[in-house]
Amino acid sequence: xxxxxxxxxxxxxxxxxxxxxxxxxxxxxxxxxxxxxxxxxxxxxxxxxxxxxxxxxxxxxxxxxxxxxxxxxxxxxxxxxxxxxxxxxxxxxxxxxxxxxxxxxxxxxxxxxxxxxxxxxxxxxxxxxxxxxxxxxxxxxxxxxxxxxxxxxxxxxxxxxxxxxxxxxxxxxxxxxxxxxxxxxxxxxxxxxxxxxxxxxxxxxxxxxxxxxxxxxxxxxxxxxxxxxxx
Amino acid sequence: xxxxxxxxxxxxxxxxxxxxxxxxxxxxxxxxxxxxxxxxxxxxxxxxxxxxxxxxxxxxxxxxxxxxxxxxxxxxxxxxxxxxxxxxxxxxxxxxxxxxxxxxxxxxxxxxxxxxxxxxxxxxxxxxxxxxxxxxxxxxxxxxxxxxxxxxxxxxxxxxxxxxxxxxxxxxxxxxxxxxxxxxxxxxxxxxxxxxxxxxxxxxxxxxxxxxxxxxxxxxxxxxxxxxxxx
DNA sequence: TGTACATCAGTGAACGCGCGTTCACTGATGTAC
DNA sequence: TGTACATCAGTGAACGCGCGTTCACTGATGTAC
Numbered sequence: 001x002x003x004x005x006x007x008x009x010x011x012x013x014x015x016x017x018x019x020x021x022x023x024x025x026x027x028x029x030x031x032x033x034x035x036x037x038x039x040x041x042x043x044x045x046x047x048x049x050x051x052x053x054x055x056x057x058x059x060x061x062x063x064x065x066x067x068x069x070x071x072x073x074x075x076x077x078x079x080x081x082x083x084x085x086x087x088x089x090x091x092x093x094x095x096x097x098x099x100x101x102x103x104x105x106x107x108x109x110x111x112x113x114x115x116x117x118x119x120x121x122x123x124x125x126x127x128x129x130x131x132x133x134x135x136x137x138x139x140x141x142x143x144x145x146x147x148x149x150x151x152x153x154x155x156x157x158x159x160x161x162x163x164x165x166x167x168x169x170x171x172x173x174x175x176x177x178x179x180x181x182x183x184x185x186x187x188x189x190x191x192x193x194x195x196x197x198x199x200x201x202x203x204x205x206x207x208x209x210x211x212x213x214x215x216x217x218x219x220x221x222x223x224x225x226x227x228x229x230x231x
Numbered sequence: 232x233x234x235x236x237x238x239x240x241x242x243x244x245x246x247x248x249x250x251x252x253x254x255x256x257x258x259x260x261x262x263x264x265x266x267x268x269x270x271x272x273x274x275x276x277x278x279x280x281x282x283x284x285x286x287x288x289x290x291x292x293x294x295x296x297x298x299x300x301x302x303x304x305x306x307x308x309x310x311x312x313x314x315x316x317x318x319x320x321x322x323x324x325x326x327x328x329x330x331x332x333x334x335x336x337x338x339x340x341x342x343x344x345x346x347x348x349x350x351x352x353x354x355x356x357x358x359x360x361x362x363x364x365x366x367x368x369x370x371x372x373x374x375x376x377x378x379x380x381x382x383x384x385x386x387x388x389x390x391x392x393x394x395x396x397x398x399x400x401x402x403x404x405x406x407x408x409x410x411x412x413x414x415x416x417x418x419x420x421x422x423x424x425x426x427x428x429x430x431x432x433x434x435x436x437x438x439x440x441x442x443x444x445x446x447x448x449x450x451x452x453x454x455x456x457x458x459x460x461x462x
Numbered sequence: 463t464g465t466a467c468a469t470c471a472g473t474g475a476a477c478g479c480g481c482g483t484t485c486a487c488t489g490a491t492g493t494a495c
Numbered sequence: 496t497g498t499a500c501a502t503c504a505g506t507g508a509a510c511g512c513g514c515g516t517t518c519a520c521t522g523a524t525g526t527a528c
Contacts, residue, residue, distance in 0.1 A: 008491065008503080015504095031349035033264040037482065049483075050505050058482065115345025116433055118262035127438065156462070157452045163445035170439055187440060188427075188450050192419070194435075195426015202347055204425075207358065208401055209418060214394035219419050221388045226457070231387070239470080239524065246471095268515065280516075281472050289515065 016054050018044060020068065023061055027107040032117045035062065059120055062111075066122065067129050069108040074132025076101040081136050087144040088229050094136050095193055095220045102197045113198055134190055135174065141186055141227060142176055150182065153228035159184045182228065189223040247285050249275060251299065254292055258338040263348045266293065290351055293342075297353065298360055300339040305363025307332040312367050318375040319460050325367050326424055326451045333428045344429055365421055366405065372417055372458060373407055381413065384459035390415045413459065420454040 022040050030036070037058050041048040055061040080097030081090050102109040111117075112130075144150045159167060164180035167187070171178050178186075196219055199205050200212045209215045225231060253271045261267070268289050272279040286292040311328030312321050333340040342348075343361075375381045390398060395411035398418070402409050409417075427450055430436050431443040440446045456462060 012504090029349065031264065031346065033262065034349055036480080038480075046504095047506055048481095049485085049507080052483075053504060110346035113429075113433065113435070115262065115341035118260065118265055122434075130435075157449065157456065159449050160445055163449050166440065166445065184446075184449065185453075187446065188423070188453060191426045191430050191450070192423045193426075195422045195424075195429065198344075198426065198429060199422050202344065203353075204344070204361075209397065214391055214397065215415075215418065218388065218390050218394050218415060219422070222416075222419060225388065243471090267513080269513075277471095278473055279514095280474080280518085283516075284471060 012054075019051065019054055019061070020064060023065055024108065027065070027111065031107070032062065032111055032120075037061070062117070062120060063123060063125065065108070066111055066126055069105070069112055070126060070129030070132065072105070072108070073098065073101050073112070074129060074136075077133045077136040081140060085147070087140055087147075087149060088224055090140045091137075091224045091227075091229055092220055094133075094140065095223075098133060098193060099197050099200075099216060102201055106201050109197070109201060113194055114202070131174075134186075137190060137193075138174065138176060138178070138183075138186055141182060141229075142178060144229060145178060145182060149230050150228040151230060153179075153181050153185055185227045189227050192219065192223055243285075250282065250285055250292070251295060254296055255339065258296070258342065262338070263293065263342055263351075268292070293348070293351060294354060294356065296339070297342055297357055300336070300343055301357060301360030301363065303336070303339070304329065304332050304343070305360060305367075308364045308367040312371060316378070318371055318378075318380060319455055321371045322368075322455045322458075322460055323451055325364075325371065326454075329364060329424060330428050330431075330447060333432060337432050340428070340432060344425055345433070362405075365417075368421060368424075369405065369407060369409070369414075369417055372413060372460075373409060375460060376409060376413060380461050381459040382461060384410075384412050384416055416458045420458050423450065423454055 019040060022043050023035055026035050026039060026043075030039075035058070037051050038048040040061075041051050051061075055064065076097045077094050080093045082093065084090070141150065158164075159180055163184065167180040167183040171180070171183050176183075196212070196216060200216070205212050205215075250271060253274050254266055257266050257270060257274075261270075266289070268282050269279040271292075272282050282292075286295065307328045308325050311324045313324065315321065372381065389395075390411050394415065398411040398414040402411070402414050407414075427443070427447060431447070436443050436446075
């Protein structure tokens with residue numbers, strides 16, 4: 001019966017989730033390379049070979065964790081953008097939400113934005129979840145641009161012709177219609193945002209800019225100004 | 232005799248270098264967690280226990296690699312700064328040298344700026360080598376400031392009082408005498424520089440800003456402008 | 463210069479551990495008629 | 496509703512592998528007199 005299939009499916013979905021939860025817990029102590037099928041199984045009270053009914057290999061489990069993490073981060077950023085005309089407040093809120101999520105899930109953040117795991121190649125399934133945060137940022141800018149509140153992005157230095165072309169291609173491939181200087185500045189702000197968060201989480205700021213709270217807030221204001229949001 | 236001691240010391244120094252060279256080679260294929268005493272020894276044609284005459288543990292070998300890498304990167308940045316009154320050219324050259332070194336030594340770069348190795352805690356020996364690149368950047372800004380060519384860094388938004396205090400403390404602890412707004416902007420440019428390089432090397436730009444050449448060049452110009460260097 | 467001694471480099475075996483993945487299997491759960 | 500069959504989840508043993516570190520040892524290199 002369909003209802004019984006549904007029961008089995010539900011149990012399966014639950015255990016799949018349990019496996020991923022336990023794997024996430026292990027990321028925290030051992031890092032991505034330390035993630036072990038056997039240890040996950042052990043902790044769940046099952047035999048290691050049983051995991052292979054759920055994930056055909058360790059790499060598949062890793063991929064699932066990566067996709068989940070991109071989606072969780074993306075969802076956090078989307079939720080933080082409440083919409084409305086106050087684009088500066090939205091910009092701030094989105095940036096903060098990214099940092100908050102990263103600080104709350106440092107090992108998953110490291111999985112996404114840290115050193116690539118040697119021998120692991122991310123499949124294309126990760127591309128669109130990875131795009132969610134940049135799309136939220138670009139959404140805010142796009143609305144500001146459409147509303148005519150985006151200022152002072154046409155100051156020199158201008159992107160070189162090849163860079164402008166690259167930006168134009170990217171803009172249309174994302175289904176947006178932003179001029180190259182806007183998109184270029186957005187890209188710079190994007191790398192700045194994650195650069196700061198990575199420095200904070202990976203320990204580069206310890207002893208110099210520590211705590212990083214005030215620094216982050218200030219940089220977010222500066223970047224908002226830089227991308228052309230109203231002062 | 233002293234000369235004979237010198238021979239033994241020289242041999243010892245050579246083998247120490249060989250061990251580190253081989254370890255660096257292994258970083259490339261296996262990453263930091265994959266670095267193995269046994270594999271290094273095997274490749275060098277010696278028995279694994281012999282390595283312990285040179286490095287008391289795997290962590291000590293890792294530390295040596297980290298210190299060496301910070302120093303190599305720092306030396307590259309220092310060499311790129313030719314001095315002289317053209318601060319914009321110097322800024323550009325230093326930024327480019329950092330990116331070049333990173334692209335030439337991606338695995339060592341990842342060791343320094345990627346996810347922290349789980350279970351490994353960097354000893355304090357790494358602090359001063361790690362400071363070399365930021366000090367070069369600050370040196371350029373400092374000379375520009377002293378020469379009175381540093382412009383437009385006193386525009387809003389200003390650092391908040393606590394951030395300004397943090398910046399002031401950092402400035403004096405580095406033996407510099409830069410006003411807080413200058414130092415704050417320099418810190419932002421610093422995180423921006425490494426944020427871009429990490430994104431490029433860790434694959435975040437693949438398919439969107441790829442190749443990253445033009446983007447990097449443009450961002451360096453923008454950042455130079457941002458920190459107040461003359462247009 | 464020659465000899466007795468101390469230092470050091472490298473050996474090889476061992477301890478105790480963990481890993482990913484495969485495979486033939488038992489039982490339970492679901493399906494078709 | 497009942498029975499024969501197919502699907503699936505989980506078991507336990509095994510394959511073949513690699514790891515960091517310790518330790519008693521041999522032999523060569525350096526030192527002091």
